[in-house]
Amino acid sequence: MRRQTDLLLAAASWLAGVGVLFVVGALVAFLASRSAHLLSAELFFGDVTWHAAVFGGTRVFEGIWPAVAGTLTLVVLSSTAAIPLGVAAGIYISEYAGQRFRTVVTMMVDVLAGTPSIIMGLFGFSMILLLRQTFMPGATTGLLLAAACLALLVLPYMIRATQNAIEGLPLSLRLLGPSLGMSHTQAVTKILVPSASRGILSGAVLSLGRAAEDTAVIMLTGAVATAGGRGPQSLTTKFEALPFSIFVTAAEHNTVEELNVGFAMALVLLVLTASLFTGSLFLQRSLERRWKA
Amino acid sequence: MESVVAVKGLNVWFGHAQVLSGVDIEFRQGELTALIGPSGSGKTTLLRAVNRMNDVFSGVRTEGEVALSVNGATVDAYGDRCDVARLRRTAGMVFQTPNVLPTSIRQNFTVPLRHVLGLKKSELDSRIEAALREVELWDEVKERLGAQAQTLSGGQQQRLCLARALSLEPSVLLLDEPTASLDFRATRRIEHLIVRLKESYPILAVSHSLGQTSRIADRAYVLNSGCVVETLDRHDLREPELLHRLAEDLF
Numbered sequence: 001m002r003r004q005t006d007l008l009l010a011a012a013s014w015l016a017g018v019g020v021l022f023v024v025g026a027l028v029a030f031l032a033s034r035s036a037h038l039l040s041a042e043l044f045f046g047d048v049t050w051h052a053a054v055f056g057g058t059r060v061f062e063g064i065w066p067a068v069a070g071t072l073t074l075v076v077l078s079s080t081a082a083i084p085l086g087v088a089a090g091i092y093i094s095e096y097a098g099q100r101f102r103t104v105v106t107m108m109v110d111v112l113a114g115t116p117s118i119i120m121g122l123f124g125f126s127m128i129l130l131l132r133q134t135f136m137p138g139a140t141t142g143l144l145l146a147a148a149c150l151a152l153l154v155l156p157y158m159i160r161a162t163q164n165a166i167e168g169l170p171l172s173l174r175l176l177g178p179s180l181g182m183s184h185t186q187a188v189t190k191i192l193v194p195s196a197s198r199g200i201l202s203g204a205v206l207s208l209g210r211a212a213e214d215t216a217v218i219m220l221t222g223a224v225a226t227a228g229g230r231g232p233q234s235l236t237t238k239f240e241a242l243p244f245s246i247f248v249t250a251a252e253h254n255t256v257e258e259l260n261v262g263f264a265m266a267l268v269l270l271v272l273t274a275s276l277f278t279g280s281l282f283l284q285r286s287l288e289r290r291w292k293a
Numbered sequence: 294m295e296s297v298v299a300v301k302g303l304n305v306w307f308g309h310a311q312v313l314s315g316v317d318i319e320f321r322q323g324e325l326t327a328l329i330g331p332s333g334s335g336k337t338t339l340l341r342a343v344n345r346m347n348d349v350f351s352g353v354r355t356e357g358e359v360a361l362s363v364n365g366a367t368v369d370a371y372g373d374r375c376d377v378a379r380l381r382r383t384a385g386m387v388f389q390t391p392n393v394l395p396t397s398i399r400q401n402f403t404v405p406l407r408h409v410l411g412l413k414k415s416e417l418d419s420r421i422e423a424a425l426r427e428v429e430l431w432d433e434v435k436e437r438l439g440a441q442a443q444t445l446s447g448g449q450q451q452r453l454c455l456a457r458a459l460s461l462e463p464s465v466l467l468l469d470e471p472t473a474s475l476d477f478r479a480t481r482r483i484e485h486l487i488v489r490l491k492e493s494y495p496i497l498a499v500s501h502s503l504g505q506t507s508r509i510a511d512r513a514y515v516l517n518s519g520c521v522v523e524t525l526d527r528h529d530l531r532e533p534e535l536l537h538r539l540a541e542d543l544f
Binding site: 183191195 | 344351386388394395396397400409441457458461
């Protein structure tokens, strides 16, 4: 009986693993089948050359470059704010906060993590309304606001991942720093955080992905269907972004070929986030190697 | 100058539970002092009281005096003027299971040497070599200081931990069942090392084995339920009948 249960459990775990592979494979295969014939420089830049579009500021009306540039800028801006802040907050909660404060803040972080992204978008939108009615009549939605709201959206993942990674370290590692005469801060920065870096990375990966794909936040805080054929021009201007462009294409396409462009954009978004993950993985591994050497 | 550690009237509570009550012990250079007793008798807590490692856990309260006399100067570990980081550096500690950093062998030394002692890069190599030689590990690892410490055997890892503690030039050694996780051969090797080290450092060691205690200790305090119930000197520790009675009573 026990052996049968074991076998059943092993089979279920195996199926679950294969299931994930199958779903991801099917998704990529479907996107590729609908858009493979579109994948070329023309998809990105239309009839403009790539260097004219990227460096020369030439407007691209027939390609998805402005949306790609918009998404990249958004992800970079929101991660630059959310990752350091989230890691710092996670370290504070796990290592410095008192018991009562920790309980309260942990609950708040969970509430923030459970907040639907549309609410976060509405929050940004209302903030602009408030600013317009008070001391900034000229305030408008734009890149900075969208990045700030996205940062707020991914912040709890970053905090939680850091906190869990540090709190999950074995007691032996925790005792090591003080037993060698290190101060608490030395033990945290030289032993605990480096040891927890893999867990912290998984939080960063989750945050990057979430910031790249979210549509609800940006549609209320500054994303537009066409932003003059260029990537973001300043922190306060409206911008294009892949998820929003995909959404608009899916909702308003007239021909099958237009929809296929939407699928191509989805594939590009997928590749973009995968590259960001790979980049952060390499960064973490090289930092870890340097610490371990 | 001789180093001596004297513990007087030590009481330790974990929350509301009193783990040590009115403990008086002393250990000095040239001697290996063992703490023996059944599990839960407070041996490790007593050991950790010396370098205030109990303070790392929340809800711990300590009363009493732990006086470390090093080079003629005496510090009360629980006095107002005690620098805890310095105290812990003075009292080198080795844990029950080898507590290596999950890094290279070299990095196990450079992290504490650079950040605790503030040594320069040029001073590290000679310090590392001296410490590894002191625990007879140098010849085994000198070709692979860049290898991960976790690839060493259990006995080698424990000697690495001992070397790491020694590299910080402590005045006292605190060993918490340092051979508990090792096989017979590695155990004998560590015992042999400890016997040699006691000439230079006062050593307080928790031991799980009466046999080991009688082999290497010069003095032993028997703990039960947080109190010292018996003190044994070198002569007592070689008395088979006394040891037999202790084994019957305690374990």
